[in-house]
Structures are given as C-alpha cells and as structure tokens.
Amino acid sequence: MGNDNLKRTARAKGEILLEMRGVMIEGESDDVWHQIVKGIDLTLRRGEVLGLIGESGAGKSTLGVAAMGFARPGCRFNGGTVTFDGIDLLKASDEERRKLRGSRISYVAQSAAAAFNPAHRLIDQTVETETQHGVRSMAESIADAQDLYGRLRLPNPTTIGMRYPHQVSGGQLQRVMTAMAMTCRPDLIIFDEPTTALDVTTQVEVLASIRSIVEEFNTAAIYITHDLAVVAQMAHRIMVLRHGKLVEEALTRDMLAEPKEVYTKSLWAVRKLAKQESTTDDLILQVDHVDAAYGNAVKILDDVSVTVPRGRTVAVVGESGSGKSTLARVVTGLLPPSKGSVKFNGSPLPPALPQRDKESLRRIQMIYQSADTALNPRHRVYDIIGRPLTFYHGLRGKQLDLRISELLKMIELDDSYMDRLPGEISGGQKQRVCIARALAAKPDLIICDEVTSALDQIVQEEILKLLLRLQVEFGISYLFITHDIATVRAIADEIVVMNQGKVVQQGQKTKVLSPPYPAYTELLLSSVPEMDPDWLTNLLQKRQAKAK
Amino acid sequence: MAEAVMDKKVPKARRSKVATALRELKKAPLTAWFGMIVLAIYVLFAVFAPLIAPFKEAEVMGDAFMPWEAPYYLGTDQLGRDMLTRMIFAARNSMGIAFAATALAFVSGGLLGVLCALLKGWFDQIVSRLVDAIMAIPSLIFALMVLSIFKQPTATNIILVIGIVDATRVFRLTRAVAMNVVALDFVEAAKLRGEKIGWVVFREIVPNIMPPLVTEFGLRYCFVFLTISALSFLGLGLQPPTADWGLMVRENSTLITYGDITPLLPAGAIALLTVAINFIVDWFLNKTSGLRDGQ
Numbered sequence: 001m002g003n004d005n006l007k008r009t010a011r012a013k014g015e016i017l018l019e020m021r022g023v024m025i026e027g028e029s030d031d032v033w034h035q036i037v038k039g040i041d042l043t044l045r046r047g048e049v050l051g052l053i054g055e056s057g058a059g060k061s062t063l064g065v066a067a068m069g070f071a072r073p074g075c076r077f078n079g080g081t082v083t084f085d086g087i088d089l090l091k092a093s094d095e096e097r098r099k100l101r102g103s104r105i106s107y108v109a110q111s112a113a114a115a116f117n118p119a120h121r122l123i124d125q126t127v128e129t130e131t132q133h134g135v136r137s138m139a140e141s142i143a144d145a146q147d148l149y150g151r152l153r154l155p156n157p158t159t160i161g162m163r164y165p166h167q168v169s170g171g172q173l174q175r176v177m178t179a180m181a182m183t184c185r186p187d188l189i190i191f192d193e194p195t196t197a198l199d200v201t202t203q204v205e206v207l208a209s210i211r212s213i214v215e216e217f218n219t220a221a222i223y224i225t226h227d228l229a230v231v232a233q234m235a236h237r238i239m240v241l242r243h244g245k246l247v248e249e250a251l252t253r254d255m256l257a258e259p260k261e262v263y264t265k266s267l268w269a270v271r272k273l274a275k276q277e278s279t280t281d282d283l284i285l286q287v288d289h290v291d292a293a294y295g296n297a298v299k300i301l302d303d304v305s306v307t308v309p310r311g312r313t314v315a316v317v318g319e320s321g322s323g324k325s326t327l328a329r330v331v332t333g334l335l336p337p338s339k340g341s342v343k344f345n346g347s348p349l350p351p352a353l354p355q356r357d358k359e360s361l362r363r364i365q366m367i368y369q370s371a372d373t374a375l376n377p378r379h380r381v382y383d384i385i386g387r388p389l390t391f392y393h394g395l396r397g398k399q400l401d402l403r404i405s406e407l408l409k410m411i412e413l414d415d416s417y418m419d420r421l422p423g424e425i426s427g428g429q430k431q432r433v434c435i436a437r438a439l440a441a442k443p444d445l446i447i448c449d450e451v452t453s454a455l456d457q458i459v460q461e462e463i464l465k466l467l468l469r470l471q472v473e474f475g476i477s478y479l480f481i482t483h484d485i486a487t488v489r490a491i492a493d494e495i496v497v498m499n500q501g502k503v504v505q506q507g508q509k510t511k512v513l514s515p516p517y518p519a520y521t522e523l524l525l526s527s528v529p530e531m532d533p534d535w536l537t538n539l540l541q542k543r544q545a546k547a548k
Numbered sequence: 549m550a551e552a553v554m555d556k557k558v559p560k561a562r563r564s565k566v567a568t569a570l571r572e573l574k575k576a577p578l579t580a581w582f583g584m585i586v587l588a589i590y591v592l593f594a595v596f597a598p599l600i601a602p603f604k605e606a607e608v609m610g611d612a613f614m615p616w617e618a619p620y621y622l623g624t625d626q627l628g629r630d631m632l633t634r635m636i637f638a639a640r641n642s643m644g645i646a647f648a649a650t651a652l653a654f655v656s657g658g659l660l661g662v663l664c665a666l667l668k669g670w671f672d673q674i675v676s677r678l679v680d681a682i683m684a685i686p687s688l689i690f691a692l693m694v695l696s697i698f699k700q701p702t703a704t705n706i707i708l709v710i711g712i713v714d715a716t717r718v719f720r721l722t723r724a725v726a727m728n729v730v731a732l733d734f735v736e737a738a739k740l741r742g743e744k745i746g747w748v749v750f751r752e753i754v755p756n757i758m759p760p761l762v763t764e765f766g767l768r769y770c771f772v773f774l775t776i777s778a779l780s781f782l783g784l785g786l787q788p789p790t791a792d793w794g795l796m797v798r799e800n801s802t803l804i805t806y807g808d809i810t811p812l813l814p815a816g817a818i819a820l821l822t823v824a825i826n827f828i829v830d831w832f833l834n835k836t837s838g839l840r841d842g843q
Binding site for chain 2: 234331333334353355359361362365366368370373374375376378379387388391392437441
C-alpha cells in the first residue's frame, strides 16, 4: 500500500495543466439569467485526478465542461479565466478551441448509450477524432484503438470494434467511450458520472479499467460524481461543491479521514443510516412459486417465492435484468403470472389487474423510480394528490382541501405547493409528491421501485427517513426494490437477493449481510463501493488471488 | 387541533390562464400578429356576413359581369350577383364547413388514435388496417368517388366525407404521439389506481399530446379548406346558389381570358387565409416544441 501512496503523491506534483480562476457561469431560464457557478478556483496538475462532488444543481457538470472552455447551450461565462497549458481558453478563437478538444482535452459522458451514434460501428467512432485531427493514419489509429480496447479489458479487442453500439452492454460501451477519449492521448479527460447508470457489479470493472488507463498514460482527469465512495477510489484530491460554490477542498485521504465543513460531514454521514430490524409472523403478502414471462419468451421469473411481513420492509436486491421490477408487476397485476399465486392479507389476489376490485387496488400502491415520468406534467400537485382521495374515499370540496393539506404536511411540504406543476418542483420534492399520492389511498403495502436511485445522496437520505417515519406512524409494509446496498441497510428488515429471475436468498437483513454468503450474494455485496480509498485496490487483488 | 382546522385557509391561488396567455402574446413575432389579425378579420366577416354585406347572398342585382363600380364595388358575376356580397358570404360557408370537417376529423381520428395507443392488440390492428386501406386511396379521388354517389352533395355530406378522409391522417399522428405518453409511468399509475378508460384518455393522455395536435389542427384546417375549394371548383362541392370561393373561381373563370382579375379575388382570399394560419401555427410550434432553446 505504501508504494501506491508514494505513486499518488508523485503524480500530484506535476506541473500545472489547468488553471481556473474565479470562474462565473450563468444560465438562462424563463428569460432570467441566474448564476450557476459563482466564482470557483481550480488547479489541476499533470497526471492528477480531481474529484468534483456535490448534490444535483451544485454546478459540477457545468464546471466540468467549463474546463474545456465551453458553456452549455443556454449558459454563458460572465467572469473568470480558464487557462489550459498556457492557453487562455475563454479568449481563444473557436478554431483554436476546436483543435484542443478531442486531441488534448476529451470528455466522457454519463450515458454512453446516448453519446454514441447508433448507425456507425464502434471502431469508426473511436478513431473519428484522431483522423479528424489528422494525427495518424487510419490503419495506425485502428491498431491503437484495438490496443486500447485490450487495455480497458474489453472482450475480443480486435473484433469488438466491428459491432454497433446496441450490440454491446452498457458497461462495455462506457469503456469504449473511454477508449475513444484516450485515442489522442489527451492531457486532460473529463469524466461526467461515467458509472452512475451502471450496476454495481459492472461499475467495478469500469472503474478499475478507467483508473488503470489514466495512471498508465499519466493523464490528468476531472472526475464528476455524486457518489462519494466512487470518488474515493478514483481521485487524488476532492473538491466539494454546493450551490455553485466551493465548500471544501482536500486530498482524498485527508478529506475522508476528517472532513472540516459541516456540509461535507453531512455528505459523509448519509451512508450511515441503518434501521433496527424487527420481524413478525403476520404476513401481508405471499408470492408463492411464481413464474412469469412476457409473451411466450423466456421466463423472467422462475419459481419465485417472496413473503412480506406486516408493517415491515422487504428489500429486493439484484442487478438489472434480475427480475426485480417484473416481480413488482406481478404483485400489482400488470403482468399475470403464468404459474403460482399471489396472496394478500391471507386471501388470493386475482392475477390480472382488470379482475381486481377497487378495494384491493387501494391497498397496494406503487412508487416509481423516476418521479419525472410518474407524475403527469399537466396536473397540479393538488390534483395529483387529490385524485386518489376522491377516487377511493370520495372526498370533495373543503374536506378534500384539508386532507391534501394534511398529506402535504406529512411529506414535509407546505400548502404553497398545491398550485405547482411537477415541472416547477425539485426531484426530491417530486418523489415526495409521489409518496403522498400513494399515502392518500391509505394503503397496506407500498411497492417502491428504485425510488431513491435517481436522487442524490442527501435527498436520498431525506426520502428514506420520510419512508421510515411513515412506516412507524401508519404501519405500512414496503416491498423495496433497489440495487443499492446502502439503501438496503437504511430501510430493510428482510432482504431478498435475486439473480436471473430466481431468488438466491431471502432472510433477515443481518443474516443476509453476514457470511457465509451464496456466491452471487458475495459478488453483489463485495461490488458495493466503500468509503475507503483502498477498497477498489484491495478488492481487485482479492479477486485476482481467488481466480488463481 | 380543531382550531387549526378552522384557521386553515383553503389555498387556491391559481395563476390565471389569461395572464399567461397575454404574456405569451406580447412576445409573439410580427408574422404571428399578422396571421392573427387576418384570421380575426375573416372570422368577423364570417360571423356577421348578413350585417356587413351590402346585398343578399344570391340576389341578382344587375347585368352579368359588370365592372368594378359603385354600388357593385367588385363588379357582378356571371348571373349579375354582387361579387363583394358573395365574397363575404363565402367566408362564412367555406370556413364553417372546413372547420366542421376538421373538427370531425380530430374528434374521430384523435379519439381512435389514443384508444389504439392505449389498448393495443386486436383493436389497434383492426382500426389501423382500416385506416391504411382508406389512406391507400388518394384523398381527392376518394372524396370525389363518394360524393358522386350522392346525387346532391350537401354540406353535411361534404363535412362527413372530408372529415373521414382527414381523420386517417389525424389518427396516424395521434397514435404516434400517444404511444410515447402511454409508455410513461403516470399512465400506469392511473391504471393501477383502477381508473376508467375515459379518465386515462382525457385526463392523463390528451393534455400531454395537445401541442402537436393543436398545430396539426391549424395545418389540417388549411388542407381541408383547399380540398373543399377544389371540390367546389370541380363541381362536387357546395352547390349554387350558395357562395363559395372555389365555386366562384370556377363560375367567373371566363373573365381571366379578358384580362380581368375578378376570379382571382376568391383565390386570393383562400391564399391569404392559408398563409395567415400557417404563420400562427409556426409561432405556436416554435413555442411548444422548444426548438427555440436548441434542445
């Protein structure tokens, strides 16, 4: 480990590559300009990896692209300087900046799927920048790209480039994008949340390959993320941003060991929420040997049995494609099972939605991952929360107004929100409105499908606390679908581990989270990043040793 | 607790839609203003035709083809009826029928489109294939064919035929945009709540597909208008003595040979209306599609 430390310090002592002084950026919305980045200084040396963290709206992505001398559409610089290797990027002509981008500075975006052109082969897109800038001949570029694919540990590096973007997995695509950014051997790469959209198990691989290749070519990097555990693995130095201002800046190890500012401490504390588990034999939901499939295709659920005790939380964990969301669709009746039964409160539920009566629909409510699409953008909060009240409980007029106001209080919002459209409130508030809509029905069971994964960590914690409090107050049971183990620790009483449509394990939280594990549970648990800067290094060594 | 309940104001401070509309109007470009003013004048003429027009719609006033002199400011037509009067009445007939036909097309095509997107399966298959079959026949020929079956093409027949032909286009558009909305979680949430299909269609889906539909309504109205004029010109539209711009072009077309521009007046009226509506639609499209923001 000592050696590793030494290497990091040595790298952080290169000459200054990027210097931003008092950068101010403003953005336009509704014809009003408001400040997004409020005067930030940033220095990056050659070969150094700088982590930018903060909640959404902190201005971290805006600052990230500003390092290329670029302001997003609808934004503009209104102060400060950006100097890259002696060149003042804000004063440089478009032509000069264009020459730098791609060849000396490159950018890796969050959603690789959206960043690739689906109509071209991967290899053509990888070498495009290089041939555009005329650095090397096509043949050399292709050979180099294949070499990079190999270094990034992509399977079949010589042939994978002939595929189209939809023919490789999300994690592979993200690595191809990193290769694309690397082709010109840039001095600086900006990674904007490159692993946020990936599963934990895939994330580990991508993180490992990004880290090794950046080290290998001594590339400086700015790593933007809201996940502290991830940034702890990648960055030498961390800058914490909030509301467009710098909160704290320190070397990774120092900041992890002793954060100074209150805000930073609160970020660190988020992952420590943990629910005391409890149990009961009184089952509210029994899913009994259920098979389910879409059309006549392969089974998505294969002999799945899950039980939810009354007033408790059962967390369903697994990577994408494991069948967690399909389980929710079976319970809600959207997808009738092809075999097996679902019992609710001891009596069997009709398999298909249209056969269920209003009363059983009322008792099972659902909260979705993306509050953006779960709320009708044309309905006001008043109507969104009011509808289930009118629909199930027949409330109207003044009674309805009062009840809506009560519900808003429960989700810690005030009456002024009644009049708003979903587009006019923040992501966390939208999720609260979704919770209020579910609560309005007075349900026995709420199915939460990845309800916190689209939110940043502080908001996540607030939502989890709210859900816990509501459970205590109203005795609601949760079927909580998630891929995030920290969330599971925070909220679950029991855990169900799913993989490829099968239940690997169901049991008490502490039992599932302590050894001995089934193989898949171990892989899943060990892939969850921890707040330890050596976690990734240790994990890779351990896995390597095991492989041998 | 009771006191708190008593104290509670019932909060209702919805921003007025009128205020928002006025704010948007202030930002409207010149072209849109031009369109709106022209359209307003047309509508005024259409609504108050009997009050504005100097004579009766089908009254023979003088000799045929009289020149542009008072009291016949635009001369007379081939039967000696006042051109100006007929121009004004035609606004009412042509625009009214076009509006009715377009509205019919939107109600039927739009509703079926949303239902197909929502229900999918065999319902969607049957309706879509039926629509494909109608769309396979060129619309003007289809309209001519159906209209020639009726001995006397009445206004109702014209509205029905054109409404059905155009409903197929509206159906396609509505189905496509509704598909995107149907896939969203809030529609699923409404279904899970146990909402009836009427609520899902009119409260959840329709408000979210209105912008492209309103735009299409404007454009479709122009097309319908042109189709009606074309039918009239071909003699299968409105029948004399009803005044109609398309019909008027035909009736007076001989004048062109003598270098008289009178028959071009109704044609010009059609053209101006089309341009005006397109200006308005353009503005609306720009505003709602967010093209302006470059996103």
